[in-house]
Amino acid sequence: MKLYKLPSGTLLQKNDSYYLGPTLHWNELLGRENLKDYLNFELKGWRVLEIEEAEKLLDVGVLAPMGDQxxxxxxxxxxxxxxxxxxxxxxxxxxxxxxxxxxxxxxxxxxxxxxxxxxxxxxxxxxxxxxxxxxxxxxxxxxxxxxxxxxxxxxxxxxxxxxxxxxxxxxxxxxxxxxxxxxxxxxxxxxxxxxxxxxxxxxxxxxxxxxxxxxxxxxxxxxxxxxxxxxxxxxxxxxxxxxxxxxxxxxxxxxxxxxxxxxxxxxxxxxxxxxxxxxxx
Ligand code: DO4
Ligand code: MG
The missing domain is CATH 3.90.850.10 (Fumarylacetoacetase-like, C-terminal domain)
Incomplete structure (x- = not known):
């Protein structure tokens, strides 16, 4: 699964599906021991996006996928x-x-x-x-x-x-x-x-x-x-x-x-x- 940090949210690509989630706290997120399991659980509440919608968001630009690490x-x-x-x-x-x-x-x-x-x-x-x-x-x-x-x-x-x-x-x-x-x-x-x-x-x-x-x-x-x-x-x-x-x-x-x-x-x-x-x- 691929995790993108957007200017206003979080995009996750799993297999061929895209999920849009809220802005996360990346210090807390990457400070977890169970990142994969955590995201697999969280994405159940995220909005499923059409590929075109996801591509549009990615075209606007992404941030460095980090907090203060x-x-x-x-x-x-x-x-x-x-x-x-x-x-x-x-x-x-x-x-x-x-x-x-x-x-x-x-x-x-x-x-x-x-x-x-x-x-x-x-x-x-x-x-x-x-x-x-x-x-x-x-x-x-x-x-x-x-x-x-x-x-x-x-x-x-x-x-x-x-x-x-x-x-x-x-x-x-x-x-x-x-x-x-x-x-x-x-x-x-x-x-x-x-x-x-x-x-x-x-x-x-x-x-x-x-x-x-x-x-x-x-x-x-x-x-x-x-x-x-x-x-x-x-x-x-x-x-x-x-x-x-x-x-x-x-x-x-x-x-x-x-x-x-x-x-x-x-x-x-x-x-x-x-x-x-x-x-x-
Ligand atoms: O020893 C200097 C830096 C080496 C380095 O950055 C690299 O091999 O990638
Ligand atoms: Mg180097």
Whole structure:
């Protein structure tokens, strides 16, 4: 089942049926341990919509499917990311760190965004004015309950400055965390089974209406299991209203930097497509 946060309500798609419900409190909602069961019970009181009605609502626009949850991110979980990072940080002497963390038991985990820094689907994500090399990072994103259980999945964009990160690995928070540094959506695929490893992640970037970059990877290339990443995040940490965890990128465009006005489209099989425009801050 797919859960959408609308400006004035909540839309649920189950099989081929759509249900329209009231505005929910997303702190409370994602703070539940039984999200799927709760929604299955609640939707009995929601209005059944015709597909056309539902599509009209979705066309108007959706919000990021979150309350005040923190977004965290994992890094160097794909071989492609390890190699790209080693190359970009060679001059700074940081190359070894990435190789080591790829192979280590403990993953790289970092704080990515508060809700106020997250852009909605269709909105603007930013590149920084003090950065010269910028990319979107398309990432399977986990929706995790306060007990540390994965109860959903969404599409995430971990916007990154490669020039700032490449200059010195200690600049990572500045390369990763700033206003409009992330987007998630368009919905939460509510399910506790792990999404199929065969699922593909696709990235397309359009400039002035033309395709400027396209790439894809499969979740089979993700080195760590989603629950393993969630377990590490919950070591010595608590998340009373749940949290999101981006699982790392397997697509890193080479010889490419984003420009203001570009359109970024990220799709993950079974979840949906997250589209954003690039702004500059
Ligand atoms: O180590 C830097 C960040 C890595 C990252 O964001 C990724 O691999 O997706
Ligand atoms: Mg990333």
């Amino acid at each position: 923190e977004i965290w991110a994992a890094g160097v979980t794909y071989y492609r990311s390890r190699t790209a990072r080693m190359e970009e940080s060679q001059d700074a002497g940081g190359a070894d760190f990435y190789d080591k963390v790829y192979a280590a038991d403990r993953p790289e985990l970092f704080f990515k965004a508060t809700a106020s820094r997250v852009s909605p689907p269709g909105g603007k994500v930013n590149i920084r004015k003090d950065s010269t090399w910028d990319v979107p990072e398309p990432e399977l994103t986990l929706v995790i309950s306060p007990a540390g259980r994965i109860q959903g999945f969404t599409v995430g964009n971990d916007m990154s400055s490669r020039s700032i990160e490449g200059e010195n690995p200690l600049y990572l928070p500045q390369a990763k965390v700033y206003q409009g540094c992330a987007a998630i959506g368009p919905c939460i695929l509510v399910q506790d089974e792990i999404i199929s490893e065969e699922s593909k992640v696709r990235l397309e970037i359009f400039r002035e209406g033309q395709l400027a970059f396209a790439g894809e990877t499969a979740l089979t290339q993700l080195k760590r299991k989603p629950q393993e990443l969630a377990d590490w995040l919950f070591r010595a940490n608590t998340f009373p209203i749940g949290c999101f965890l981006m699982t790392g990128t397997g697509i890193v465009p080479d010889n490419f930097t984003l420009e203001a006005g570009d359109k970024v489209r990220i799709g993950i099989d079974g979840i949906g497509v997250l589209e954003n425009f690039i702004g500059k801050i």
